[in-house]
Amino acid sequence: xxxxxxxxxxxxxxxxxxxxxxxxxxxxxxxxxxxxxxxxxxxxxxxxxxxxxxxxxxxxxxxxxxxxxxxxxxxxxxxxxxxxxxxxxxxxxxxxxxxxxxxxxxxxxxxxxxxxxxxxxxxxxxxxxxxxxxxxxxxxxxxxxxxxxxxxxxxxxxxxxxxxxxxxxxxxxxxxxxxxxxxxxxxxxxxxxxxxxxxxxxxxxxxxxxxxxxxxxxxxxxxxxxxxxxxxxxxxxxxxxxxxxxxxxxxxxxxxxxxxxxxxxxxxxxxxxxxxxxxxxxxxxxxxxxxxxxxxxxxxxxxxxxxxxxxxxxxxxxxxxxxxxxxxxxxxxxxxxxxxxxxxxxxxxxxxxxxxxxxxxxxxxxxxxxxx
Amino acid sequence: xxxxxxxxxxxxxxxxxxxxxxxxxxxxxxxxxxxxxxxxxxxxxxxxxxxxxxxxxxxxxxxxxxxxxxxxxxxxxxxxxxxxxxxxxxxxxxxxxxxxxxxxxxxxxxxxxxxxxxxxxxxxxxxxxxxxxxxxxxxxxxxxxxxxxxxxxxxxxxxxxxxxxxxxxxxxxxxxxxxxxxxxxxxxxxxxxxxxxxxxxxxxxxxxxxxxxxxxxxxxxxxxxxxxxxxxxxxxxxxxxxxxxxxxxxxxxxxxxxxxxxxxxxxxxxxxxxxxxxxxxxxxxxxxxxxxxxxxxxxxxxxxxxxxxxxxxxxxxxxxxxxxxxxxxxxxxxxxxxxxxxxxxxxxxxxxxxxxxxxxxxxxxxxx
Numbered sequence: 001x002x003x004x005x006x007x008x009x010x011x012x013x014x015x016x017x018x019x020x021x022x023x024x025x026x027x028x029x030x031x032x033x034x035x036x037x038x039x040x041x042x043x044x045x046x047x048x049x050x051x052x053x054x055x056x057x058x059x060x061x062x063x064x065x066x067x068x069x070x071x072x073x074x075x076x077x078x079x080x081x082x083x084x085x086x087x088x089x090x091x092x093x094x095x096x097x098x099x100x101x102x103x104x105x106x107x108x109x110x111x112x113x114x115x116x117x118x119x120x121x122x123x124x125x126x127x128x129x130x131x132x133x134x135x136x137x138x139x140x141x142x143x144x145x146x147x148x149x150x151x152x153x154x155x156x157x158x159x160x161x162x163x164x165x166x167x168x169x170x171x172x173x174x175x176x177x178x179x180x181x182x183x184x185x186x187x188x189x190x191x192x193x194x195x196x197x198x199x200x201x202x203x204x205x206x207x208x209x210x211x212x213x214x215x216x217x218x219x220x221x222x223x224x225x226x227x228x229x230x231x232x233x234x235x236x237x238x239x240x241x242x243x244x245x246x247x248x249x250x251x252x253x254x255x256x257x258x259x260x261x262x263x264x265x266x267x268x269x270x271x272x273x274x275x276x277x278x279x280x281x282x283x284x285x286x287x288x289x290x291x292x293x294x295x296x297x298x299x300x301x302x303x304x305x306x307x308x309x310x311x312x313x314x315x316x317x318x319x320x321x322x323x324x325x326x327x328x329x330x331x332x333x334x335x336x337x338x339x340x341x342x343x344x345x346x347x348x349x350x351x352x353x354x355x356x357x358x359x360x361x362x363x364x365x366x367x368x369x370x371x372x
Numbered sequence: 373x374x375x376x377x378x379x380x381x382x383x384x385x386x387x388x389x390x391x392x393x394x395x396x397x398x399x400x401x402x403x404x405x406x407x408x409x410x411x412x413x414x415x416x417x418x419x420x421x422x423x424x425x426x427x428x429x430x431x432x433x434x435x436x437x438x439x440x441x442x443x444x445x446x447x448x449x450x451x452x453x454x455x456x457x458x459x460x461x462x463x464x465x466x467x468x469x470x471x472x473x474x475x476x477x478x479x480x481x482x483x484x485x486x487x488x489x490x491x492x493x494x495x496x497x498x499x500x501x502x503x504x505x506x507x508x509x510x511x512x513x514x515x516x517x518x519x520x521x522x523x524x525x526x527x528x529x530x531x532x533x534x535x536x537x538x539x540x541x542x543x544x545x546x547x548x549x550x551x552x553x554x555x556x557x558x559x560x561x562x563x564x565x566x567x568x569x570x571x572x573x574x575x576x577x578x579x580x581x582x583x584x585x586x587x588x589x590x591x592x593x594x595x596x597x598x599x600x601x602x603x604x605x606x607x608x609x610x611x612x613x614x615x616x617x618x619x620x621x622x623x624x625x626x627x628x629x630x631x632x633x634x635x636x637x638x639x640x641x642x643x644x645x646x647x648x649x650x651x652x653x654x655x656x657x658x659x660x661x662x663x664x665x666x667x668x669x670x671x672x673x674x675x676x677x678x679x680x681x682x683x684x685x686x687x688x689x690x691x692x693x694x695x696x697x698x699x700x701x702x703x704x705x706x707x708x709x710x711x712x713x714x715x716x717x718x719x720x721x722x723x724x725x726x727x728x729x730x731x732x733x734x735x736x737x738x739x740x
Contacts, residue, residue, distance in 0.1 A: 020649070020650065020651075020654050021653060021654060021657070024654070024657050024658075024661070028657075028661045028662075029661075032661070032665055032666075035684070035687070036665055036666070036669050036670075038680060038681050038683075038684055039669040039670060039675055039680050039684050040498075040669065040674075040675055041498065041675060041679050041680065042498040042501065042502070042675065042676075042679070043498075043501070043679055044676075044679060045678075045679050046678050046679060048678070063528075086535075089535060090702075090706050090708050090712055091708075091712055092698060092702070095678075108526045108528065109526070112526045112527065113526070113527050113529065114526075114527075114528055114529070115528075115529050115530075115531050116528055116529070116530050116531065117530075117531045117533065118530055118531065118532040118533065119533050119535055120532055120533065120534055120535060121535055121536060122534035122535055122536055122537040122538065122540055123536050123537050123544050123545065123701055123705055123706075124544075124545050124672075124676060125534075125537060125540030125541060125542055125544070125545065126502065126540075127676050128534055128537070128540060129416075129502070129505075129506070129540060130501070130502065130505060132532045132534075133505035133506070133508075133509050134505070135530065135532075136509065136512075136530045136532070137505075137508075137512075139528055139530050140512060140516075140528075142528070143526075143527065143528045146526055146528075147526060150526060162435075162480075162485070162486060162487075162488060162511055162512075162514065162515035162518070163485055163486070163487040163488070164487070164488050164489075164490060164507075164508045164511050164512070165487055165488070165489050165490070166489070166490035166491070166492060166504050166508070167489070167490070167491055167492070168492050168494035168497075168500055168504075169461060169491055169492060169493055169494055170461075170493060170494055170495045171494035171495055171497055171500075172494070174494060174497040174500065174501065175497060176496075176497040176498055178495070178497075179495055179496045179497055179498070184665075187665070191660065191661065191664075195656070195657065195660065199652075199653050199656070203652075203653065206572075206573075283392075284390075284392070285390070285393075285569075286565070286569070286652045286653070286656070287390075287393055287562075287565045287566070287569065287652070288390070288392050288393050288396070290561065290565065290652075290656050290660075291393060291396040291397065291400065291561070292396060294400075294557065294561070294660065295396065295400045295403070295404070297664075298404060298553075298664075299403075299404065299407055302407075302408060302411070303407070303411055307674045307675070308674070313411045314410060314411065317407075317410065317411040331464070334495055335464060338495040339461070339462055339464075339495060341462055341463075341464075345462060345463060
């Protein structure tokens with residue numbers, strides 16, 4: 001026990017002495033959390049729109065003014081040629097071109113039917129789907145006005161027999177940040193702990209100082225524990241700071257139990273740290289270990305379902321996610337914080353991670369050789 | 373010049389000797405692009421929903437069928453009483469519950485209207501928003517059909533055309549995004565690490581007292597990586613083209629030159645990082661932290677920048693990857709030529725020259 005304490009002391013002194021790394025370890029993640037949480041939104045607030053009105057009738061103008069009145073659209077250009085509109089799409093200056101054809105009002109009055117063409121920049125398919133839905137909604141709205149105006153039939157029921165009422169549970173204000181804060185927090189805690197541990201032993205190898213430790217009577221497990229605990233503490237502290245920021249700056253609720261969250265985070269960190277140590281033990285240089293870590297990080301993060309829902313992924317990807325620790329933590333931190341899920345709800349994930357932690361730590365201890 | 377060539381040779385030998393790093397260097401982008409191309413998607417495909425049908429008549433069945441046959445949803449569960457709602461949300465089994473009121477068909481026929489309630493698990497607000505608009509859209513469509521059948525009211529039909537990507541494929545977003553990200557990180561990390569490594573191990577001193585000029589040392593260190601990263605870029609483009617059927621509508625020469633420019637820019641950023649950091653750990657931390665998340669989030673990779681609050685939009689103007697993503701999308705998917713994309717190219721050139729000038733300044737200081 002005493003040996004472990006000494007190793008711990010050495011590690012902590014090393015960390016706190018390094019005046020360039022220390023602020024980075026703490027400030028960078030916090031800064032990123034503060035800034036980047038705001039970025040993750042699909043709300044379409046500024047749809048740049050070009051209207052090509054070939055009809056110039058009162059109906060087409062009314063329709064255009066509907067869009068002018070909407071806060072979602074930036075109607076900055078009117079044009080008379082479809083080509084000009086398409087050029088704007090090519091230049092990335094417009095997301096949507098609405099073409100109102102000749103005889104729009106005429107057709108609408110006489111044939112009861114008229115088309116409006118929507119040209120949407122669909123490179124971002126998700127955004128395009130939303131733009132289409134919003135725009136069709138505005139047009140349908142205008143359509144209702146026309147029906148009640150022209151046919152003198154103000155009964156809403158006639159024009160809209162199916163009424164859709166929706167309510168958003170757990171997050172009635174649709175604050176996307178409360179979903180992103182836990183997600184980004186997971187990434188930051190993971191990067192910090194995985195990087196620092198992975199670099200640690202390789203660094204000692206590269207500098208040659210590992211030899212000095214190897215010739216001491218320190219046991220393997222003591223060494224590993226001594227290397228793990230400091231980063232475990234740092235990561236948990238960062239998680240705590242992140243949660244406070246989430247709570248006070250972004251109004252992220254903490255419905256579930258805080259001890260449960262930290263307990264789960266503890267197990268999760270054991271997995272990550274064990275994994276980091278394992279990589280560190282089998283690598284020869286910092287450069288090598290860095291690229292391996294970078295590879296796994298990127299794959300784990302993006303597959304873990306931070307930005308894109310894990311359900312939309314193909315089946316094999318969901319199987320891969322069984323060995324993706326980030327996917328577990330990502331799901332559970334959101335369940336606990338936002339929905340207040342209890343221990344029973346997260347039990348399968350918990351058991352999974354405990355097994356995982358056991359495996360990754362044993363691998364690290366097993367592969368660590370006291371002979372360089 | 374001879375000396376310089378000798379130095380470049382030494383660097384190449386250095387790199388090729390480290391088989392593992394080399395393997396990772398080439399294996400990584402391939403694996404990543406394959407994984408992301410298949411996995412990362414925002415498309416709503418077979419999202420799990422539950423239906424709580426209090427009426428169970430022909431109309432409610434038809435609407436349910438309409439929802440399921442759209443391909444966006446799968447019916448994961450049918451609920452019989454309202455007590456189950458909370459429970460299945462809590463477990464995270466479904467994200468949306470569709471509730472039909474009692475005597476749905478009857479109300480629709482007798483009173484002319486009936487209501488459908490949608491409950492959404494909005495912990496993921498973006499997803500909830502998408503699901504809601506898709507579901508409402510399908511129901512509105514059905515609703516309009518009923519109206520038209522009954523009366524002959526005037527109808528405006530929106531005819532949407534999805535330009536550049538009519539199947540709304542996710543890869544069109546993710547291939548350019550992943551490419552920007554991998555090239556940036558690989559180039560910046562590789563250079564900054566390899567230079568700081570010489571510093572850490574003390575061999576930099578040796579290089580500096582050699583008759584090579586300091587800029588020759590730097591260029592010599594970077595040249596092999598230009599080549600490696602460029603090969604990576606080509607592999608990614610080829611994978612996009614052959615595996616994911618990304619078109620290359622514009623000029624291939626332009627595409628490759630833009631890629632090369634971006635690589636040189638990232639490498640010069642790597643040089644800058646290495647001049648300000650004194651250990652590999654710091655260099656890696658900076659390249660990883662300062663570059664990974666911002667590149668991921670502020671480059672139009674996943675989230676459109678134009679929806680973000682203005683400070684972030686402003687911040688995104690100094691993220692080089694953003695311009696590269698615009699360039700790639702323009703050249704590959706839209707088929708635009710130099711006339712449309714020269715602005716982005718100029719900006720990337722500007723970034724490169726700023727990084728290079730700054731590093732030359734910093735580098736000299738260390739010599740004294």
